[in-house]
Amino acid sequence: MLSPAEIATVNSRVDLRALAADLGAGFRGKSRVGRCPICGGGRSAQRFEIKRDGRSWACAVCNDGGDAIRLVMRVKGLDFRGAVEALGGPVKLSEAEREKLEAKLAVEQARRNREASIYRERERRRLYEIWRNAAPLVGTPVEPYLGGRGISWRLGELDLRFAVAPYFHGEEEDERGRKSPRRIYEGPAMLAAFVGPDGRFRGLHLTWIDAARPGEKAEIFDPDTGEALPAKKMRGHKLGGWLKLTKAGDWTRLCCGEGIETTLSMREAHYDRFGYRAAGDLGNLAGKAEATVAHPFLKTPSGRAQRVPGDAPVADSECMPIPSETRELVLLKDGDSDPFTTDLAMTRAARRRARPGLVIRQMSPPAGLDWNDVLRG
Ligand SMILES: [Zn+2]
Secondary structure (H helix, E strand, C coil): CCCCHHHHHHHCCCCCCHHHHHCCCCCCCCCCEEECCCCCCCCCCCCCCCCCHHHHHHHCCEEEEECCHHHHHHHCCCCHHHHHCCCCCCCCCCCHHHHHHHHHHHHHHHHHHHHHHHHHHHHHHHHHHHHHEEEEECCCCCHHHHHHHHHHHHHHHCEEEEEEEEEEEEEECCCCCCEEEEEEEEEEEEEEEEEECCCCEEEEEEEEECCCCCCCEECCCCCCCCEEEECCEEEEEECCCCECCCCCCCCCEEEEEEEEHHHHHHHHHHHHHHHHEECCCHHHHHCCCCCEEEEEECCCCCCCCCCCCEEEECCCCCCCCCCCCCCEEEEEEECCEEEEHHHHHHHHHHHHCCCCEEEEEEECCCCCCCCHHHHHC
């Protein structure tokens, strides 16, 4: 067993961003966001992030994150000891050195926790203001957007809203060197609220839409690189929450998908046979995996087998809650991501929720399609 101080000696010697880049993260310029060296990032490659502190990472698709040791474990399929050795092993510390370093680490950790909780609450309030001031969707550009995707059944019962919202990408620095998010675009957006297990507001899902072309998302480009950016963003505390799609719902029969349009396509086909909720992404739908497994044919840019999250769930990892009254749970699979990775994630999602009295089914669209394609087809 290594002490926390010895573990810190391993991590502190690593430049995490450089390590992630070596393992295949592929950052552009100075960006901290790139392709996930574990899962490849799913549909949107930009889902892997080195946190602001430079010492931890997170991937929204893997629903995983941690320090340099964990990254090496996940990417190379090593156990803890193996990853520590791969990073050069721990530094031997005297008892006095160990105590001193551990005290310092505890102070730093407490400070980081404090800052994170202040930031999280501030962001929650900011997002709640946007939500509170947004308009109910009927009669706004959200209505033709959904209509263009074949979704029109009892829209007044949906709890989606409309606002003209700013789009932030990257950071900018003012003359005093203070960094803040950089606003690169503003336009009409469909809003959905992330709520916690207690129903409390905790974040926003924003989809920027093209008001001139019903059913289409806005096209947003990075002003520096010209790269097309995702028209969706999730802000606030997503993990462990769910997207509230309808104002009310009977949760005894629950149908859950990754995205809003996917889940609403199912509602359009089945009306109120179910209650409908969306997870936002695969990570929040499936929860964290116990370990990664080698992909049968996908290779990383460096030529080794891509490792993807396996089907064994971590029982206490944060992910979308299923209400205790639910007796039937339908998990919607999206057909447009890598099938091997998605199958593992869906099995993990089902295993994670298994309990007596709950019937869990998975529904798959035809290969290469998502549920909205099926609805429109
Ligand atoms: Zn990943």
